[in-house]
Amino acid sequence: MNERQRLANLLRNCSKNLLLDQGMQAHGTVMKMGLGFDLMLSNDLIDMYCKCGRTGMACAVFDRMPERNVVSWTALMCGYLQNGNAKGSLSLFSKMGLSEIKPNEFTFSINLKASGFVGIAENGMQIHNMCTKSGFEWVTVVSNSILDMYTKCGRVSEAARMFNVMPVKNLITWNAMIAGYTLEGNGERALLLFREMQGMGEVPDEYTITSTLKACSGLGAIRQGSQIHSSVITRGFLCSVRTMIAGALVDLYVKCSHLTEAQRIFDQIEQKNLVSWSALILGYAQECNLLQAMDLFRQLRVSIHHQVDGFVLSSLMGVFADFALVEQGKQMHAFTIKIPSGLDISVTNSILDMYLKCGLTDEAEKLFNETPVRNVISWTIMITGYGKHGLGRKSIRLFHQMQSEDIEPDGVTYLAVLSACSHSGLVEECQEYFSRLCHDRRIKRNVEHYACMVDLLGRAGRLKEAKNLIDSMPLKPNVGIWQTLLSACKVHGDLEIGREVGETLLRLDGDNPVNYVMLSNIYAEAGYWKECERLRKLFKMKGLKKEAGRSWVEINKEVHFFYNKDETHPLTEKIHQKLKEMEQRIKSEIGYVHGVRFALHDVEEESKEESLRVHSEKLAIGLALVCGEVEKGHKTIRVFKNLRVCGDCHAFIKGLSKVLKVVFLVRDANRFHKFESGLCSCGDYW
DNA sequence: CTAGGGTTAG
Numbered sequence: 001m002n003e004r005q006r007l008a009n010l011l012r013n014c015s016k017n018l019l020l021d022q023g024m025q026a027h028g029t030v031m032k033m034g035l036g037f038d039l040m041l042s043n044d045l046i047d048m049y050c051k052c053g054r055t056g057m058a059c060a061v062f063d064r065m066p067e068r069n070v071v072s073w074t075a076l077m078c079g080y081l082q083n084g085n086a087k088g089s090l091s092l093f094s095k096m097g098l099s100e101i102k103p104n105e106f107t108f109s110i111n112l113k114a115s116g117f118v119g120i121a122e123n124g125m126q127i128h129n130m131c132t133k134s135g136f137e138w139v140t141v142v143s144n145s146i147l148d149m150y151t152k153c154g155r156v157s158e159a160a161r162m163f164n165v166m167p168v169k170n171l172i173t174w175n176a177m178i179a180g181y182t183l184e185g186n187g188e189r190a191l192l193l194f195r196e197m198q199g200m201g202e203v204p205d206e207y208t209i210t211s212t213l214k215a216c217s218g219l220g221a222i223r224q225g226s227q228i229h230s231s232v233i234t235r236g237f238l239c240s241v242r243t244m245i246a247g248a249l250v251d252l253y254v255k256c257s258h259l260t261e262a263q264r265i266f267d268q269i270e271q272k273n274l275v276s277w278s279a280l281i282l283g284y285a286q287e288c289n290l291l292q293a294m295d296l297f298r299q300l301r302v303s304i305h306h307q308v309d310g311f312v313l314s315s316l317m318g319v320f321a322d323f324a325l326v327e328q329g330k331q332m333h334a335f336t337i338k339i340p341s342g343l344d345i346s347v348t349n350s351i352l353d354m355y356l357k358c359g360l361t362d363e364a365e366k367l368f369n370e371t372p373v374r375n376v377i378s379w380t381i382m383i384t385g386y387g388k389h390g391l392g393r394k395s396i397r398l399f400h401q402m403q404s405e406d407i408e409p410d411g412v413t414y415l416a417v418l419s420a421c422s423h424s425g426l427v428e429e430c431q432e433y434f435s436r437l438c439h440d441r442r443i444k445r446n447v448e449h450y451a452c453m454v455d456l457l458g459r460a461g462r463l464k465e466a467k468n469l470i471d472s473m474p475l476k477p478n479v480g481i482w483q484t485l486l487s488a489c490k491v492h493g494d495l496e497i498g499r500e501v502g503e504t505l506l507r508l509d510g511d512n513p514v515n516y517v518m519l520s521n522i523y524a525e526a527g528y529w530k531e532c533e534r535l536r537k538l539f540k541m542k543g544l545k546k547e548a549g550r551s552w553v554e555i556n557k558e559v560h561f562f563y564n565k566d567e568t569h570p571l572t573e574k575i576h577q578k579l580k581e582m583e584q585r586i587k588s589e590i591g592y593v594h595g596v597r598f599a600l601h602d603v604e605e606e607s608k609e610e611s612l613r614v615h616s617e618k619l620a621i622g623l624a625l626v627c628g629e630v631e632k633g634h635k636t637i638r639v640f641k642n643l644r645v646c647g648d649c650h651a652f653i654k655g656l657s658k659v660l661k662v663v664f665l666v667r668d669a670n671r672f673h674k675f676e677s678g679l680c681s682c683g684d685y686w
Numbered sequence: 687c688t689a690g691g692g693t694t695a696g
Contacts, residue, residue: 047687075687106688113689144689175690210691247692275693282693311694318695349695380696412696 004035011044020052036064043071050079055088074107081110086117093127103130105139112145116152124149140168144176151180175207182215190215191224206244213248217255225252247275254283278312285319293319294328310344317350321357324640324667327557329354349378356385359638359665359672376407383416388671390681392424399433411443418452422459423671425683430456447473451481458488459685463497479509486518490525491685498522513544551616551641555627562619575622576614582625586655590678617641617649617666621656636663644668654678 007030014023027045035041042065049058055076062068062076073096080088093111096103103111108131115124128146131137137146143166150159163169163177174197181190194212198204204212209232216225229249246269253262266272266280277300284293297316300306313336320329333351336342348371355364368374368382379402386394399417402409409417414437421430434453437443450473457466466485470477482505489498502519509515516539523531552561560569569575620639624630629637645653645668653664658678666673674681 043687050687071687073687078687104687109689110687141689148690170689172690179690205690207691214692244692251692273692278693309693314695315693321695344694346695351695353695375695377696382696384696410696416696 015048015051023048046075086114089114109145112149116149121153179211187215187219210248217252222256251279310341314346314350321354326358380413387420395420422456495526551620553620562616565614
């Protein structure tokens, strides 16, 4: 064997086993032997560097080549793609189009995959076109890639068209189509196809099973899921508990709220991978079992086999954000700095989001300014965050700044800026951005965008216009947008429109407690007691329950949760005492009275005033006061609530902020309320 | 140099 062949084999081995150091040595030898211009060796070098994650080096080799063939180009594209740079691959692809080298089935396949990754169908369609013209379209590898590209770009019907006309299908074709339906959220079709393929004598493999299980968890179809689970066992796929399937199984049981079963599967897995870890951790977190979730995370951290990755970090950070666990979030932030995956953009973004959702805008701003890489999601997070804090002007500034830095806003960014404007009552600005959105052909409008406009108009009391907008919009109104209008009707006490909208909602979404509460409040305020009673009866008959109000506050790095009328806290008595004392102070100093009208829906008439006193947000604030948070010199007291703050509590906290000269930052289901010197940042619209 | 999968941030 000659030296050239020996080096080629060596390089291929380095590529396969990710031996960068050895590969670099071999590179040295190639150069020393004067083989630097050899086409095959250079191609192997490109591949080796790409596989070892050094696209920069691969690119350097590529640039210095006197002549290149299709393999050289394709190897580099593949390298870009595998290192997460799909756009790099595509731009290389178009550069290659200018040379006389023609793409082959590999080139097409890779760049179709890259287009799917980027997610712009028009881009992928162009490549599809090229495949057709050059006769590669019906090479199975290529047609599979085309099909896959369409599903990734959200054009599942195009993919299905392809699927139906493909002359030769293999297992991968079926898998791609099943995965496509699953990704789209069409679990029924995925399961149908799963059955159909078996009818055709095709034998599912692990990939088929994972997709199908995912379809089941999306549907919450626990029965079908566990059927597949047992078929997996009989098929022998689970004898050594294949990690891939196991991960999907854990996810299935988590999504169907069968945590015990999820834990049981998890315990059986011999080689636990990060997917199953993070699925289970999220499962516990989502059912509010934070202790168990954190304990699992600790276990994961100490188990040497697992380097925590960006997925785990960002999803856990999402939990901290939702629960506003500032301390845990900060600790995790500190932890991310020490590990490589902490640099993942999704991790950084999740930290930004966490700080904003915890009310720490300064921390978020600092991190945002220091982060070298920011994508459209990072900007959108900031815009949303400022918006929720009532800092609409700041949101707008960022919206312009991102565009001057050549980051294109997408549909979600527009949503963020619209809702920021509406929260801050910036009517003209909001209309201006909405019309900009309407003229931008690249961005698809959805109902949420219109809901922002409805919110804006509703806030301004222009309820007729808001209703007209819904009636005339080109999209089918959903429950959410009607609820937005209804709550505006409630704020402005508009019985006429409110009644109409409310009854529409009960027809559309008759099992949702929120609709009953809102409408009956509107009736009650207008003095329509009969209607009110009718709704209450219906509500009871259907066995509906309002979501329990829950608030929490962090004191000395410890989180305290309260429900409405909660008396389980050891300091309950002192809390009540403190609240009474505060009410008196507010009454005597600034003439505060209970906003009793907000409690009309609470059933017991005689205890109206009493029940107002024990709303969870008041209890949480009471605890903060009892614990001397003010005396400790904290200028801001942060409280979080799962539902919206009620009107009485709102008035109470305003008074409190004036009497105590303290800022209260309250995050409710909708936004942040900053109470300062007797005023609220929301301008009393909530 | 080759297509398909699972957990993830707005």
